[in-house]
Structures are given as structure tokens and as C-alpha cells.
Amino acid sequence: VDGYALWFSNTEVATAATHPTGFYLEGKSDTRAIITAELQDGLSNLFGTEIKRQRKVSKGILLLITPQDKLAANYLKSGELDKLEEDGFLLKKENGMMVIAANTEIGLLYGTFHYLRLLRTGEQFPVRLEERPKFDRRILNHWDNLDRTVERGYAGRSLWQWDELPSKVDERYQEYAKANASVGINGTVLNNVNANPMILSEEYLIKVKSLADVFRPYGLKVYLSINFSSPAQLGGLPTSDPLDEQVIEWWQQKVAAIYKEIPDFGGFLVKANSEGLPGPQDFGRTHAEGANMLADALAPYHGIVMWRAFVYNPTEEDRAKQAYNEFLPLDGQFRKNVIVQVKNGPVDFQPREPFSPLFGRMQNTTLMPELQVTQEYLGFSNHLVYLGTLFKEFLDADTYAKGRNTPVSSISDGTVFKDSITAIAGVANIGSDPNWCGHHFAQSNWYAYGRLAWNHQLPAHKIAAEWLKQTFTTDQQFVNAMSRVMMESREATVNYMTPLGLHHLMGWGHHYGPEPWCAVPGARPDWMPSYYHKADINGIGFNRSSTGSNATAQYFDPLKSMYDNPQLCPEEYLLWFHHLPWDYTLHNGKTLWTELCYRYSEGVDQVKVFQDVWRTMKGKVDEQRYQEVESKLETQLKEASWWRDACLLYFQTFSQQPIPSELARPVHQLEDLKKLKFDMKHHN
Ligand code: BDP
Secondary structure, rough: OOOOHHHOOOOOOOOOOOOOEEOOOOOOHHHHHHHHHHHHHHHHHOOOOOOEEEEOOOOOEEEEEEEOOOHHHHHHOOOOOHHHHHOOOEEEEEOOEEEEEEOOHHHHHHHHHHHHHHHHHHOOOOOOEEEEOOOOOEEEEEEEOOOEOOOOOOOOOOOOOOOOOOOOOHHHHHHHHHHHHOOOEEEEEOOOOOOOOOOOOOHHHHHHHHHHHHHHHHEEEEEEEEOOOOHOOOOOOOOOOOOOOOOHHHHHHHHHHHHHHHHHEEEEEEEOOOOOOOOOHHHHHOOOHHHHHHHHHHHHOOEEEEOOOOOOOOOOOOOOHHHHHHHHHOOOOOOEEEEEEEHHHHHHHHOOOOOOOOHHHOOOOOEEEEEEEOOOOOOOOOOOOHHHHHHHHHHEEEEOEEEEEOOHHHHHOOOOOOOOOOEEEEEOOOOOOOOOOHHHHHHHHHHHHHHHHHHHOOOOOHHHHHHHHHHHOOOOHHHHHHHHHHHHHHHHHHHHHHHHHHHOOOOOOOOOOOOOOOOOOOHHHHHOOOHHHHHHEEEEOOOOOOOOHHHHOOOOHHHHHHHHHOOOOOHHHHHHHOOOOOOOOOOOEEEEEEEEHHHHHHHHHHHHHHHHHOOOOOOOOOOOHHHHHHHHHHHHHHHHHHHHHHHHHHHHHHHHOOOOOOOOOOOOOOOHHHHHOOOOHHHH
């Protein structure tokens, strides 16, 4: 059991539920064939008896139906599915039958996977249940390069075997599409945002088409990241100025060529004028002018542009404020088919950040959240960190944009501002490793991202339990114990890496281990940890209050005044917004220094508990995955104490205070830790 089967691994027999005598689904199509195969295999395995597609409808059967089907009038009331839109589905019990109904075949496929999930998690077929996704576009972003390396990927090489495509189409693509469909993910950006212009060459478009053909029956649309200077770099034009006639025409032709091959192509993702990449500003144009030009080329085909707001420059201005400063003035200037894609936090996928203040402020532009599923700053695929809680914390965060109770989720899902398209993106953690994600538990982050993109109201613990049951076993003891571990895991990581609002203490470039001391001559200051922690003998933290960079002013009240005042600022963001003296007193009466010592130690202790809990699971899960998780936990524990020692010993050189005697002693010397050279090869 190597994890290849993802959340379809558990084949224990479902005994609790009543099984249908067979299923009925009329017509033929690729999607219907997939539904048939999934049900035939899934139901037969789960119930331990063969359950087949039938030629007739009869009592006791599972009926799958859309309004276009011949029997629709007999089984669907008029208007019954109106609210479901394209992707939703209805499950109901009627006339002694179980019915899955949807407006489209893809809706039926989602309904099928939902039913199978209910069975796999020990639930019954509901009397009546309607589901409809919260976001229209639920997209994965692959940061995959054409040479099959993956930026911030820790699960082997890229899944896409460009050299073999289009003539050889790996079976794995289908498994990938199925996994996505099973959680409702309906879009995939195949290539890195740091885009190689070659992706738009004829040679590559044929390869892209062959992937799109595999994904289509699963409802998974293909999108591409583009390089803004493709007209010059690939097309040989003298410029890539978005207002230049020739450039405009180049893009129009390119877009036409794409849609000729891929009629349901989703659109472009663009990283422009960010971290050295080209963009409209190179030609004196704004982000809006750049995005709109592409949007106009895509509009006739209903394609969209996802334009990233991840921009910052090494200037005097606080990095955390820059995306807001750059994009807010452009509010209202973007075309209807442009979505501005904003990372969850204002800096960069840290273990914890407050939400980006663009959510709620940019009211006349469609925004989409970008979450990171891959653990760039959270221990790669070596640490067990369940991100369901991180995603939820962000989605549930109240922006106060329209008074109380206007969370990020309702800002971006079209509830508060009536957006014509709604979308969400997650940076994938998937690679060619046998178990897809490097760490068996990292699969839960792909799963959780999909489930939350479908329904951001699902509680993180429910998703964790669902995933555990389908991936390992429904054994209650196992599920209870391991969902507690998962639920606590992100907080543990925050504790041993960056407690109390600290951030970006990771080593430069690789972003793996602790290097709060890191200072690379000539490197960008805003890529150095000291830019963020600002530790000195007076204290630690980034003053973003009104006496500092005033990033707090980017938030709505009451957040603005809460964040601005260290007494009122939630402690998890304390050093994000404030530089405070080492002996500053926290609410629990401890000084800042002492509390830091406690938090770091607690993080290590938490991992120790995770390891102890996992050891009691021996025998409940297969030996291979047991051992592999066990060995990763061993690494995580070692590295948690590496983090604690490195940060505490380094910050101690400023605080000049002892580590409280009741806490464990550091096991490393600061000087040795500083000498550790991180070997990237080892981790890829
Ligand atoms: C940072 C990564 C970098 C990405 C960049 C981005 O370190 O590799 O290219 O974000 O999102 O998190 O564009």
C-alpha cells in the first residue's frame, strides 16, 4: 500500500447502508462511462456483492438522471433542479428509489462521488440533499516547469511527461483527473506562474490538448500560465507592449489557435511585474491595461484572465503593504472576465498571516483567493501539517467590509459583491512520487482544498475525519485520535517555527529550515529574515502599527484599531504588527521572551505527542504507510527541536535572558546550527 490510491484506499465493506439493487443511467458518453465504472467498481467493492447497470428502472434501484434524459419527466418535477446550476446535484429518496439528479453530466459525476464518499465514511443515502459549489472555478495551480522540475514541489518530478506527449498518454493523468473530480476541483493550470513562453508554442499546445482531452470527461478544464513577453520572446515581435496593435493581434491569433485545439480552454494565469518577471509596467502600462488586453482576446471564447496581485519591490515601503497599494487604485478598471488572484496573506504563504486586506477593500473588481497547498514554508513534505485549519482560518476571517460578519469567504464567493465569476486557487502539492504528495498526510491538503473550494462552510475537523476514513480506516479510535493530531498540527508548526506573529525566519531561497540570522551579501533585503523579525536588544517584531509602517490602516475598523494596539491585537499576530520589548507582558502574565520560549517548546512537545499517538496506531493501518509516516514524524521531531534551538538561541543573543529552567535545554549549539548547510537535492 504505497498511497497511490489516495482517498480511495480504504476498501472495507460498508455494512451500515442499504445497497441499491443496481443502477440506471441512460445514454452514452465519456462521462457516463466514467460514472458507470465508478459505480460498478465502487458499489460492488463496498457492499461485497456485484451491483450492475440495469436496463430498466425498478424499485430499489439507484437512478441517475438529468433533465435532458428521456425519463426526466417521470422523475423530476419542473424547476426542481433550477438552483443547482451547472455543477450542483440532488440526492433524494423517492418511490422506493435512490435518485441522483443534476443539470449536467458533470453534476451527476459529482453526485456519484458524493454518494460513494457517504458510503466510504459510513453514512446513509440521504432522504434529500442538495449541493451546489460556493465557487464556480475551483482551480489547482501547478508550479510545474517544462523540464519537469517543480517549483516548491516536494513530491518528485512533474506529473506531465512533456517529452512523451502527445503520442504517449500516461494512465496517471486519468487518476489525477478522477481524484480532482471526486472533490469537485474543475480547473488546472498546468505550468508554473514563472512561465516559460514555450508553453504557447505549437509544439506544446498539441501536448496541452492531449491532456485537456483526458481531463474533459471529468469536468476538469485546462488553463495556462503565460509569460507577458511572449509576443517578443516567442513571436519575435519588437515589443510586448499591451497597447501595441501588433501585440494585440499576436495574442488574438494565439488565443484563436488555442481554442481551435481546446474549445473549452479555461484561460490564462498571469504573474506580471513580480519578482523580476516581465509585465505591462515595462512599457509604462498598468496592470489593468495588461490584463484587459488579454481579457479582450479571450472574451469571445468565454475565457478568463487570472491576474496575480503578488507584487512587491525592494523599496522603503513595507512589503506587506505593496500589493494593496498597487492594486487598490486600479479597482473598477478591470474587464468582467479578469479576476485578480490574491494570496491569502499580505506576504507569502507563511505558517500564519493575517488575511490580505485587499479582500473587502477592492469592491469593484472580482477577487479570487490563492492558497498554497504545497508546504513551501511549512516543512515541505517532511512535516505532517494539515492545512484545513489554515484555509478555514483565512476563509472565516471577518473583514468587516460591510460591517460585522463579512468574512473573506463571502467577499470572494459572490455573496457580498455580486461577481459574475467566482473562483479560488490552490498551489498544488502533487508530483510523480508513488503517493502523489510526498507525505501520506499531505494528500489531506489536496483533499481539503478541494472540499473547501466546493463548500467553505465545511468544518476542518469534518474534512479531516472524512479523509482519514477513506484513506486509512473507519476505525473510530483511529479516526478520533488522528483527526485530533491533524487539527493540532498546523498550530504545532506555528509554535515551533514562527509563534506570536513571527514570520519568514526560514533560510533564504529554499525556505526550509530556521535561519533567523541569515544575511546573504547582495541579496534583496526583503528576502532576508531580519527584514521580518527585526530582533535587537530592545525587542522583536515588525512595527506595522500607526507608529510604524501603518499597514494596520489597510484594514477596516474594528480590525484596524485592534491590530494597531498591542493590548488588543490578537496574540497570534502580535509580532506581525508590533515591535515589542523582550519584557513586554502578555495577557497570561509572562514576558514576551518567556512566552516565546514556552511556545517553541510547546511546538516540539506537540510533535512528540503526534509521534506517540501514531505509534499506537500500529496494526490499525498497513505496515508500509505506518512505517513511512513514522519515519517522517521522526524527522519532524528532530527538525522541530532544530527550529526551537535555532530561534531561541539566536534571539537570546538579543534578549540576553535565560530559557526558563522548567523547559527543555537546547540540544544544539548556535554556532553549529549556523554552519548547517541545507541540501536542497536531498529534499526534491
Ligand atoms: C513564492 C515562492 C516563489 C514563487 C512566488 C510566487 O517562493 O517560488 O514563484 O512565491 O508565488 O512563495 O510567484
